[in-house]
Amino acid sequence: MSAAEMIGIFIETLIVVSILMLHVSYVVYFERKVIGHMQCRMGPMRVGWHGLLQPIADAIKLFFKEDIIPSQADKPIFYVAPLIGVLAALGSVAVIPMWEGFSIANLNIGILYILALSSVGSYAVILGGWASNSKYSFLGGLRSAAQVISYEIAMGLSLVGVMLMSGSANLSDIVHAQAGHWFIFTQPVAFFVFVIAIFAETNRVPFDMPEAETELVAGYATEYSGIRFGLFFMAEYAGMFVMSAFAVTCFLGGWSGPAFLPGFVWFILKVYAFIFLYFWIRATLPRYRYDQLMGLGWKLFIPLALANVVFTALMKIL
Amino acid sequence: MENDKTVTDSQLNGTARIATKEMTLNMGPQHPATHGVLRLVLDLDGETITKCTPYVGYLHRGVEKLAENRNYLQILPLTDRLDYISSMSNNLGYCYAVENLFGIKVPERTEYIRTIVGEMSRIANHLLWLATHALDIGAMTVFLYCFREREMILDLFERLCGARLTVTYPRIGGLKNDVDEQWLKDLKVFIDDFPGKVKQYETLINKNRIWLRRTKGIGVISAEEAINWGMSGPVLRGSGVPYDVRKVMSYGVYDKVDWKICTGKNGDVYDRYRVRMDEFHQSVSIIKQCIDQIPEGPIMADAPKFTLPSKDKVLTDMEHLIHHFVLITKGPQTAPEGELYFATEVPKGELGFYFVSDGSGKPYRMRVRSPSFVHVSALPKLCEGELVADIIANIGSIDIVLGECDR
Numbered sequence: 225m226s227a228a229e230m231i232g233i234f235i236e237t238l239i240v241v242s243i244l245m246l247h248v249s250y251v252v253y254f255e256r257k258v259i260g261h262m263q264c265r266m267g268p269m270r271v272g273w274h275g276l277l278q279p280i281a282d283a284i285k286l287f288f289k290e291d292i293i294p295s296q297a298d299k300p301i302f303y304v305a306p307l308i309g310v311l312a313a314l315g316s317v318a319v320i321p322m323w324e325g326f327s328i329a330n331l332n333i334g335i336l337y338i339l340a341l342s343s344v345g346s347y348a349v350i351l352g353g354w355a356s357n358s359k360y361s362f363l364g365g366l367r368s369a370a371q372v373i374s375y376e377i378a379m380g381l382s383l384v385g386v387m388l389m390s391g392s393a394n395l396s397d398i399v400h401a402q403a404g405h406w407f408i409f410t411q412p413v414a415f416f417v418f419v420i421a422i423f424a425e426t427n428r429v430p431f432d433m434p435e436a437e438t439e440l441v442a443g444y445a446t447e448y449s450g451i452r453f454g455l456f457f458m459a460e461y462a463g464m465f466v467m468s469a470f471a472v473t474c475f476l477g478g479w480s481g482p483a484f485l486p487g488f489v490w491f492i493l494k495v496y497a498f499i500f501l502y503f504w505i506r507a508t509l510p511r512y513r514y515d516q517l518m519g520l521g522w523k524l525f526i527p528l529a530l531a532n533v534v535f536t537a538l539m540k541i542l
Numbered sequence: 543m544e545n546d547k548t549v550t551d552s553q554l555n556g557t558a559r560i561a562t563k564e565m566t567l568n569m570g571p572q573h574p575a576t577h578g579v580l581r582l583v584l585d586l587d588g589e590t591i592t593k594c595t596p597y598v599g600y601l602h603r604g605v606e607k608l609a610e611n612r613n614y615l616q617i618l619p620l621t622d623r624l625d626y627i628s629s630m631s632n633n634l635g636y637c638y639a640v641e642n643l644f645g646i647k648v649p650e651r652t653e654y655i656r657t658i659v660g661e662m663s664r665i666a667n668h669l670l671w672l673a674t675h676a677l678d679i680g681a682m683t684v685f686l687y688c689f690r691e692r693e694m695i696l697d698l699f700e701r702l703c704g705a706r707l708t709v710t711y712p713r714i715g716g717l718k719n720d721v722d723e724q725w726l727k728d729l730k731v732f733i734d735d736f737p738g739k740v741k742q743y744e745t746l747i748n749k750n751r752i753w754l755r756r757t758k759g760i761g762v763i764s765a766e767e768a769i770n771w772g773m774s775g776p777v778l779r780g781s782g783v784p785y786d787v788r789k790v791m792s793y794g795v796y797d798k799v800d801w802k803i804c805t806g807k808n809g810d811v812y813d814r815y816r817v818r819m820d821e822f823h824q825s826v827s828i829i830k831q832c833i834d835q836i837p838e839g840p841i842m843a844d845a846p847k848f849t850l851p852s853k854d855k856v857l858t859d860m861e862h863l864i865h866h867f868v869l870i871t872k873g874p875q876t877a878p879e880g881e882l883y884f885a886t887e888v889p890k891g892e893l894g895f896y897f898v899s900d901g902s903g904k905p906y907r908m909r910v911r912s913p914s915f916v917h918v919s920a921l922p923k924l925c926e927g928e929l930v931a932d933i934i935a936n937i938g939s940i941d942i943v944l945g946e947c948d949r
Contacts, residue, residue, distance in 0.1 A: 263686040359567050363589065363930065429680060430752055438575040438678045439934050510752045511680025513931045514589070 236328055241314055248461040249279035254496075255503050262507040286457075289450035294357060297447065301355035306452045309348030309459030312341045316466040321396045323479045323487035334395035335383055338470055339376075342425055345463060346372045349427070349434050352456070353444035364443025367514045368434040371424055374521030375431075379421035381529035385414040385536040386474045399478030406477040413532040415475045417525045419501075422467040424517060426460060429506040433514045468498035564592060567930075571600045575678045575934045578944030580918065582933070589930045594922040598915070601948040609908040613873020614640050614714060615850070617908065622708035624893075624910065625946040627670050629708050630663035630699070631888040632946075637712045638793050639884035639895035644848050644877060646715045650795075651839040655721055656712060657794040658729070658832045659702070661825040665736070666695040667889035667941075668818045668825075675815070675938035676747060679756050684746050691739050694732050701725055715849035716842035726833055733829050740822045748819075757812035761924040761936040764809055771920040774913050775891025776817045777940050781809030787887035799831040811939040818941075848874045873903020883911075890914055890941050914947035 253268065253275065260267025268275030293302060319334040321327040331337050346368055353365020387393055389410060390401030398407075408415045424431040435443040445456050472478060472494040479487030481494075512520070570581035579600035585593035605624065609617045621636040622629040634656055641648060648656075673688035696706040702725065703711040703718050711718050747753040763771070768781040778785055784803045788796040804820035806813025842849055850869055851862035868875060879901040885894035891913025898907040917940040924940070925933045 259682075263683050264690055265686060359565060363567075367589075429682075432680070433931075436680075436931070438680070439931050441574060507683045508746065509681065510676065510747065510750065510756060511931075512752055513756060513929060515929065516755055 233328065237318070240317060240328060244314065244317060244462060244465065245458070247465060248458050249283055251461050251465065251499060252282070252457075253279045254499070255506075258500065258503045259507045262504070283454070286451050286454035291450040291452060292447075294447050296357040298355040298357065301351050302447075303452075305348050305352035305355055306448065306455035306459065307348075308351065309345055310455050310462065312345035312348065313459045313462035313466055316341045316470075317462075319395055320466070320469045320473060321399060321478060322469075322491050325396075327396065330394065330396060332392070332394045335387065335393045335398075335474070338466070339380055339383070342463070342467070343372065343376060345459065346425075348456070348459060349444045352448065353434070356444070356447035358447050360440045360442070360446045361444050364434045364436070364440050364446070367436075367440075368427070368444065370514050370518055371427075371431065371433060374518040375421040375424040375525070378417050378521055378525035378529045379425065381526065381533055382414040382417040382421065383474065384529075384533045385411045388533070388536045388540055395473050395478075398474055399480060402477045403480065406475060408475040411475065411532070411536070413528055414536075415471075417529045417532070418471060418475065420520075420525065422471060423502070423505065424521075426463045426467055426502075428460075428464065428502055430509040430512050431517055432511060433517065436511060464499060464502055465495065468495045468502070471498055562587070569933075575937065577674065577937060577942055580937070580942065580944055580947075582921070584930070584933070586930065591926055591928055591930065591933060594925050594933065596918050596921050598918055598944070599948050601944045603949065605949040606908055606910060609905055611904065613869075613903040614848075614877070614905065615869060615873060617905070618712075618714070619708070619710050622710055623945055624912065624949060625667075625888060625890060625914070625943045626707060627943055628663040628667035628889045630659050630711060631667070631886070632893065633710060633712045634660050634663075634794075635884075635886035635888060635893045636895055637714050638886055639882065639897065640714050641843075642884050643880075643882045643897055643899060644714070644845070644874065646843045646845045646848055648716055648843045649840050650837050651720075652716050652841045652843075653795045654832050654836040655717060655841070657796065657799075658721075658829050658836075659699075659711060660794065661828050661832075662695050662698065662729075664825050664889045665822060666692050668822060669695075671818060671889075671938070671941045672743060672815075675935075675941075676743075678934045678938045679753065681747055681750075681753065684743055687739070687743055687746075691736065698725065698729055698732070701728075713842070713849065715845050716840075720841045726836070729829070730833055733826050733833075736826055737823060740819065744819065754812065756931070756935055757815060757939075758810060759808070760811045760928060760932050761939060762808060762810045763920070763924060767923070768809060768920075771923065772916045773891070773920060774916070775887065775889070775941075776804075776814055776821065777891065777913075777917055779804060780806040780814035780817045780939075782807050787885050787892050791885065793886060795832065795835075796828070798835070799828050801828050811935050814939040847876050875903055877901055877903065885911070888913065890943065890946070891917070893946075910946075910949055912946040912949065914942040914944070915949075917942055918947055 257267040268278040271277040271281045293299060316338045318328040319331045319337050349368040350365045353361040353368065386398060386407055389407060390398045392398060392401070427434050435445065445453055448456060472491065476494050479491040481490035565586045567584045567586055569584055570576040571579040576582065581597040581600065583595045583597065584591050603623070605620050608620060618633060618636060621632040624632045669688040669692040673685040676684035699709055700706045702721065703709050763781055765781045765783050768778050769783060774785065782805050784805050786803045789803055801824045804817050804824060806817050846865050851866055855862040856866045877899050879899055881898050883894055883896040885892045892911065893913060894911035896909040896911065897905045900906040921936065921940070924936045
């Protein structure tokens with residue numbers, strides 16, 4: 225790889241990450257507006273026109289807040305935990321094909337790469353909860369660990385169906401394989417399991433047990449303040465973007481769509497529709513108990529996903 | 543911090559050597575879901591609660607002691623601060639108790655208005671309960687829907703007496719203001735509209751699988767145990783005991799309107815939720831009947847030794863001026879000596895006032911039997927053996943307010 229190529233990739237990464245960061249702050253605004261209107265409220269209205277500058281005000285506030293570190297905390301891990309979350313989420317963006325022929329790294333094991341990084345992301349929560357040396361954080365971290373082992377297997381298995389259908393683990397190839405028939409129609413069971421798993425993956429309602437503000441105050445993030453808390457926040461929303469993009473790529477035909485709009489616009493529209501689903505669910509559902517999620521994962525989703533794999537494989541052979 | 547009680551798995555099967563330890567978690571007094579300043583010390587085995595110890599008293603303001611140094615008229619605003627969510631019901635409970643002590647009979651119109659505002663207060667209280675209970679379990683939207691309707695009741699209260707939360711609307715022997723036709727009309731509009739709103743909340747959670755799994759079979763208490771723990775109100779009725787002070791020892795006009803006691807069967811969080819949801823409809827029905835039947839007439843009892851005269855009479859009439867002066871400076875001077883316990887059904891359960899009167903203008907002793915205090919004491923019974931997440935559901939389902947619990 226020449227120096228010019230390296231610089232090219234570096235610039236590409238820089239652009240994508242900055243756009244993603246801006247997206248992360250505005251998706252919070254989007255969420256507050258959407259949920260606000262669902263709940264007969266207005267959402268943010270004061271900072272800028274209809275609150276449009278609210279995310280910037282929030283970001284400035286978080287940056288300048290005092291960075292409090294509990295005296296009993298395990299400091300190195302406490303420092304590193306939020307970074308792990310952000311890096312894992314941002315790293316996943318690299319393999320997502322945003323339009324025909326564009327992804328920062330066109331890996332041939334894109335699916336595995338994202339699954340691996342999403343597991344690394346949950347270390348942020350577990351380590352953050354552990355390092356804070358607070359009991360609420362500790363319980364939040366443990367819940368996250370319990371959560372990981374219950375949904376990740378089902379999530380991986382649901383994607384096996386997709387890989388069988390497309391014959392590849394490369395995300396661009398998967399999009400190409402969906403020409404004419406999105407996998408949401410040919411793999412509905414896998415899609416169902418996958419969507420529920422990514423809700424658990426991103427710690428969103430109804431699976432926000434590690435955070436569960438009415439039970440564990442703020443769960444793993446209880447002791448975090450200022451920009452470190454902000455990093456967890458960023459990781460969560462970047463994670464939502466990544467997982468939505470992942471779902472769009474694997475099941476909703478990625479960038480494909482009628483030709484009157486460019487591929488990138490279709491991609492973004494689908495991702496935002498998916499993120500809207502996140503908000504919609506958040507405004508509707510109560511929270512699961514963590515043992516119930518484990519039951520759900522092991523007793524329902526893993527058998528379902530396994531059956532789907534067997535069925536898909538049989539169909540493929542026949 | 544940690545308990546010394548150590549259990550080793552090796553004692554169980556002789557091979558594994560992993561030692562486990564119980565964790566003590568101090569939940570509260572500052573916690574998002576303990577509904578005020580309740581402090582719970584939980585012994586946790588994993589997330590399973592092995593022991594739960596409630597500590598109360600963080601909101602103790604000495605209401606009972608304060609009452610001994612104030613005359614009967616001055617105590618009324620203190621009762622607002624007991625259960626500030628349904629201050630109207632607390633005021634009513636106090637007024638009924640004092641009127642019974644003094645032997646005052648309030649006019650019929652007043653009885654109707656009191657029943658109406660009492661039931662409005664019940665609706666407002668149950669709305670706030672549903673809002674916070676659902677929010678605790680994670681259903682955020684129910685919270686704001688409920689506040690939307692609660693706001694309307696508070697607006698009606700504001701038009702009635704100028705205050706929204708701590709109303710001090712009833713007076714000993716009557717009411718502060720009379721209601722007007724327009725107010726009753728607006729109330730009717732709200733009441734006609736309200737059952738549809740209840741349906742709206744129910745669509746969000748009533749048959750929601752997550753809600754059912756979080757509430758069914760959680761915090762079970764049998765009818766017998768509930769009685770033994772001294773529970774009352776919706777918590778007791780949720781266990782299937784048809785006990786309601788409004789029926790058993792009727793006051794107001796509850797015996798003149800047609801309504802029924804709502805009960806559950808299993809005594810779990812879900813049944814307590816259902817009881818309160820059904821009570822919305824009963825309250826609506828009671829208010830409707832009261833609006834139809836309400837008679838014309840005075841709103842203050844004719845008892846010049848105990849009730850404040852109207853201002854224009856004070857300014858023109860010597861007798862009334864003297865009564866006014868004595869009542870304000872010394873309190874009622876002809877209170878009978880003796881003891882009295884009078885209970886009313888407030889939204890949270892049975893609120894009782896117990897007076898020892900020595901014949902002076904001040905009670906020698908005032909004791910408040912508050913449902914929240916009794917229910918908090920039963921919390922360990924409800925949640926031991928369950929998970930941390932369930933304790934939140936349990937606290938929500940017994941509907942406590944710490945102002946009333948600690949007094």
